[in-house]
Amino acid sequence: MVAHSIKDRVAIVGMGCTRFGEHWDKGIDELIIDAAEQTFASAGLDRQEIDAYWLGTAQSGMSGITLARPLGLVDKPVTRVENYCATGSEALRQAVYAVACGAYDTAMALGVEKTKDGGFQGLNANPIPGDGTGRTLAAAAMFSMVAPAYAKKYGVAPDDMRRAMARVASKNHYNGARNERAQFRKEMSVDQICAMPAVAGDLSVFDCAGVADGAAAAIVVRAEDAHQYTDKPLYVKALSFIAGNGRGLTDPAYDYTHFPEVGRSADIAYAQAGVTSPRDQIAMAEVHDCFTPTEIVLMEELGFAARGTAWKEVLDGRFDLDGDLPVNPDGGLKAFGHPTGASGLRMMFEAWLQMRGEAPPERQISTTSDRSLALCHNLGGYPGEMVSFVSILGTELEEAIA
Structure with a gap:
């Protein structure tokens, strides 16, 4: 470890x-x-x-x-x-x-x-970094590469991929509409989002988190x-942080369909918290949905869905507020908004409300003795060059590990 x-x-x-x-x-x-x-x-x-x-x-x-x-x-x-x-x-x-x-x-x-x-807006705006992490492509352009790569690798039809991405956004806007602190509080249907013009690759404005x-x-x-x-x-059950080395950007084998730093940080957090079956033990998750295809891939990196299947689970509503595993019940970055320095703690705040039973009734999740943990995932950077943070929180105090 x-x-x-x-x-x-x-x-x-x-x-x-x-x-x-x-x-x-x-x-x-x-x-x-x-x-x-x-x-x-x-x-x-x-x-x-x-x-x-x-x-x-x-x-x-x-x-x-x-x-x-x-x-x-x-x-x-x-x-x-x-x-x-x-x-x-x-x-x-x-x-x-x-x-x-x-x-x-x-x-x-x-x-x-x-x-x-x-x-100015976005990362790398001021000051311009001199460490090689400056980009000629905007974040939306970098993450837009995930969608076609994922669809090609797993044989997902373009229309199905488009609707799965729109379903992520629609879900998070539904949740955000029930959150008084959210930046965007208007529900958006899948059809409405699919009708939006593209601004970066296959991404529309509604596939991107708000600044x-x-x-x-x-x-x-x-x-x-x-x-x-x-x-x-x-109680803090686990804290895990991984800083990638940027190798994905120069590795011809990197295919934009997975985020290794996320998978590794999740594995470490689960080991620290004693989580052996994330889908069965996690009651809710706040994840870094900076762009809609990001959330789809994160479901797989965090062990919530098998590789190549998260898009189907999204369409089936498994991660909805009333689904098997609520993801971003506060609206996520997509609807809550994304002030860079505050987003990671905003995720914790939603776990704080939900696990204490203090979220508004219309979006309060349910927990059981078997599913009593919250996961918060926060990333920074780009596909192939990323930092990833995973924490696990719970309301029950167990004997500390020496």
Whole structure:
């Protein structure tokens, strides 16, 4: 195993999330304060009672001062991190490990992005990287290659592939329409989405996640201290992170139908959490649906569907809100929106609501003793050159692994 398990050593005891969208009337300071104050209130803590902070932002700040200034923190360590679209998850991962190792009793991870009125959009906008990761193709163009490659490899007719992709978007818009914090709250039918003109390969605008402003945050403590702050903590069962080496972009054998970093990070997370049958043990999943064909491939990489079959399961409604395994019950990136630094923590926030039974009734999932775990998956980068984060969370505390 790449990382030692910290199963049940750390608990999330407070969370908050702003509405995602075009916040023309708010700056980054207001978004940070909104998410942070929700989080402090949910844990019953004051900002000065948090021992250390981690800030995740891709392009809205360059240091911990970006967080310390609006919160008025005094003599607190604040670490700014960035890891593509997995930036929010990276902030949480570091805060969790800091508590697990005993460095701090309490820690907060906050992810934020303010892009809509910043004059630029998307990754690699500012500054242009000098490490070879700069792209001449936009993200939509890179991920558009997944759809025809998948269809060709598995013999999926073009119309069937188009409808499966549209079904992903329609599902997530249905869920987002029931989420007051989502950027897009309008249902869209499969036929409506199929009628949209293509903008990149076979992808239409409705196959692409929206760019948004927003923030989300979490407070973590040692598991044995969790009930000092909440009656319903969420225990960290697994954290797994893999950074690819970009080999897929130069490997002639790479065919754009799989994401190796995702599969490997999922395997490690399942081993840490003791998950042997993901489809049977996971009650809900938040996944990185940056583009509709991405979600289809992720169902296979995460072990929710056999290779070459996820498109059928999508069409059959297996991942709907009332399906066998609800995926993106909050609307996902597609409908909730995608502020780069906040998305990973937004996924955690949905798990926080769902597993505590606090989601709105119209989208509250059901859990059982056999299916009582939530999975959150967050990626960054492109097919062939990707970072991947997988976490597993649960409400029941088991004996920690030494």
